[in-house]
Amino acid sequence: xxxxxxxxxxxxxxxxxxxxxxxxxxxxxxxxxxxxxxxxxxxxxxxxxxxxxxxxxxxxxxxxxxxxxxxxxxxxxxxxxxxxxxxxxxxxxxxxxxxxxxxxxxxxxxxxxxxxxxxxxxxxxxxxxxxxxxxxxxxxxxxxxxxxxxxxxxxxxxxxxxxxxxxxxxxxxxxxxx
Amino acid sequence: xxxxxxxxxxxxxxxxxxxxxxxxxxxxxxxxxxxxxxxxxxxxxxxxxxxxxxxxxxxxxxxxxxxxxxxxxxxxxxxxxxxxxxxxxxxxxxxxxxxxxxxxxxxxxxxxxxxxxxxxxxxxxxxxxxxxxxxxxxxxxxxxxxxxxxxxxxxxxxxxxxxxxxxxxxxxxxxxxx
DNA sequence: TCGCGACATGTCAACACAGGAATGTACGAT
DNA sequence: ATCGTACATTCCTGTGTTGACATGTCGCGA
Numbered sequence: 260x261x262x263x264x265x266x267x268x269x270x271x272x273x274x275x276x277x278x279x280x281x282x283x284x285x286x287x288x289x290x291x292x293x294x295x296x297x298x299x300x301x302x303x304x305x306x307x308x309x310x311x312x313x314x315x316x317x318x319x320x321x322x323x324x325x326x327x328x329x330x331x332x333x334x335x336x337x338x339x340x341x342x343x344x345x346x347x348x349x350x351x352x353x354x355x356x357x358x359x360x361x362x363x364x365x366x367x368x369x370x371x372x373x374x375x376x377x378x379x380x381x382x383x384x385x386x387x388x389x390x391x392x393x394x395x396x397x398x399x400x401x402x403x404x405x406x407x408x409x410x411x412x413x414x415x416x417x418x419x420x421x422x423x424x425x426x427x428x429x430x431x432x433x434x435x436x437x
Numbered sequence: 438x439x440x441x442x443x444x445x446x447x448x449x450x451x452x453x454x455x456x457x458x459x460x461x462x463x464x465x466x467x468x469x470x471x472x473x474x475x476x477x478x479x480x481x482x483x484x485x486x487x488x489x490x491x492x493x494x495x496x497x498x499x500x501x502x503x504x505x506x507x508x509x510x511x512x513x514x515x516x517x518x519x520x521x522x523x524x525x526x527x528x529x530x531x532x533x534x535x536x537x538x539x540x541x542x543x544x545x546x547x548x549x550x551x552x553x554x555x556x557x558x559x560x561x562x563x564x565x566x567x568x569x570x571x572x573x574x575x576x577x578x579x580x581x582x583x584x585x586x587x588x589x590x591x592x593x594x595x596x597x598x599x600x601x602x603x604x605x606x607x608x609x610x611x612x613x614x615x
Numbered sequence: 616t617c618g619c620g621a622c623a624t625g626t627c628a629a630c631a632c633a634g635g636a637a638t639g640t641a642c643g644a645t
Numbered sequence: 646a647t648c649g650t651a652c653a654t655t656c657c658t659g660t661g662t663t664g665a666c667a668t669g670t671c672g673c674g675a
Contacts, residue, residue, distance in 0.1 A: 352575075400597045493622095
């Protein structure tokens, strides 16, 4: 929230739209959370109601304390490692469903990664040439992360499916020889 | 929980240890959650108390319904996309701290990725040759994911830091020419 | 035998989160 | 003129999550 407000004042509703449209991929938030958080931040003095608009609209702006807190968070607070991936958790228990279904699961993961990768490429085409170089830099960097992540996931899932297939053949060979 | 119990009966305490030691990276859980969940699963008939041991120890085992539910979850319920990365979220607001601090942030990300990568390599060395091939397959696959993810993160962060550095030079050049 | 550490479970308060319901206002198109 | 849509906020319920606290038992070494 502080990050978004650092670019200029906005209402809760504006922020909500931004979350839905642009930040949903890295940090989804619901409206209940948003408004609650605005209240909290405002109570802590990190944001302030700058103006009231038409339909009870409250335009918030970031305060100096808020800006300081944002900078502190950006450079001094260590990012948390991404944990909790149910996609990966399932892998641990894949032996419960047999090699065939396991391979299917991984193949579907690969397909999905390809699909997401394509979507990101589409976004890149769309934003190309928009905004000036300096402003687009960090957006590009984030987008590139998505591209590399989905590519890695595709490669990994295909590799894993291949390993399972190899094991299936090996077993089949043994069975045939017995 | 169902996944762990599918490998054999265990107490809540056992499961807790497993979470702490081996599953923490993909699905951390606290003890309160664990015991609460065991109670819930037991009420739903997905697990059952198989035996009672020394210190009030209750050994749970998975039921047929539980096994069915596990298989259902593994193959039919679509995995949720991993969202919410505060590491990536920060990137969007990095313009707030200037190119120098931004570059520092990405360089630290790269270092951390290298560190994690090394740790995973250590784990691989450790588990190599343990357990039979079929049993280790899925553990290997999960480990490989970690290796590829950390490698991708390192490459990406280094690439991004490079782009920022290039921009810094470009600006400096302009400034010098003016 | 006595005490400590590991075993083992249960409960509570506080907060984060998702989803939805309720409420109302302003604006633009017909 | 009015009606629908987008704007805009607040509240509520249920669940997930964390961390701390409470309670008690068993086994082993000094």
